[in-house]
Amino acid sequence: MKNERTESKIILAKNGEEFCLRKAMEEDAPQIIDAVKKIIDSGTYIQKEKPRSIEEEQNFIKEMHRANNMYIVVEKEKEIVGIARIIKGELEMKSHTGLFRTWLIDRVQGKGIGSEIMTYTLNWCRVNGLHKLCLTVFSSNGLAQKLYERYGFVTEGIQKEQVKIGNKYDDEIFMAYFLNS
Numbered sequence: 001m002k003n004e005r006t007e008s009k010i011i012l013a014k015n016g017e018e019f020c021l022r023k024a025m026e027e028d029a030p031q032i033i034d035a036v037k038k039i040i041d042s043g044t045y046i047q048k049e050k051p052r053s054i055e056e057e058q059n060f061i062k063e064m065h066r067a068n069n070m071y072i073v074v075e076k077e078k079e080i081v082g083i084a085r086i087i088k089g090e091l092e093m094k095s096h097t098g099l100f101r102t103w104l105i106d107r108v109q110g111k112g113i114g115s116e117i118m119t120y121t122l123n124w125c126r127v128n129g130l131h132k133l134c135l136t137v138f139s140s141n142g143l144a145q146k147l148y149e150r151y152g153f154v155t156e157g158i159q160k161e162q163v164k165i166g167n168k169y170d171d172e173i174f175m176a177y178f179l180n181s
Contacts, residue, residue: 013111024071029057031080081108084117096131139171153177
């Protein structure tokens with residue numbers, strides 16, 4: 001169900017729970033920051049070492065809107081539990097591409113929300129004329145890698161031992177989805 005007035009979409013998790021996908025707003029900054037802190041503290045798969053300040057996050061959201069990029073939040077009962085965003089290529093020669101980032105807090109993972117985010121994201125890419133959507137995923141995050149492969153992403157390359165989380169090295173896998181193939 002999509003509400004055009006608020007640009008939101010209600011999605012159902014596998015267990016029937018309702019979540020809302022909607023455009024990120026500047027007032028979401030504190031909740032986004034809190035969720036990022038939780039993910040960083042849990043040591044899970046996020047390519048951040050510290051969250052932005054509230055002002056930095058508000059400016060980032062503003063810039064995402066100005067550049068017509070995608071930045072959505074996943075909300076459960078007015079709590080932000082995840083995000084997804086696409087930054088379109090800024091150079092003319094890369095304007096057909098987008099860089100995708102997403103995360104969900106631990107307690108809402110495994111409920112099918114990632115699949116809903118992928119469907120929303122790929123539709124957004126089609127509507128906005130993108131040809132290629134890129135992302136990176138750590139090799140130890142097999143669940144996310146399988147999700148991306150299920151949606152048609154292909155591996156373009158692997159940077160061995162590219163990240164170090166705690167005392168463990170991990171590979172970074174570069175993946176892409178081609179929309180007009």
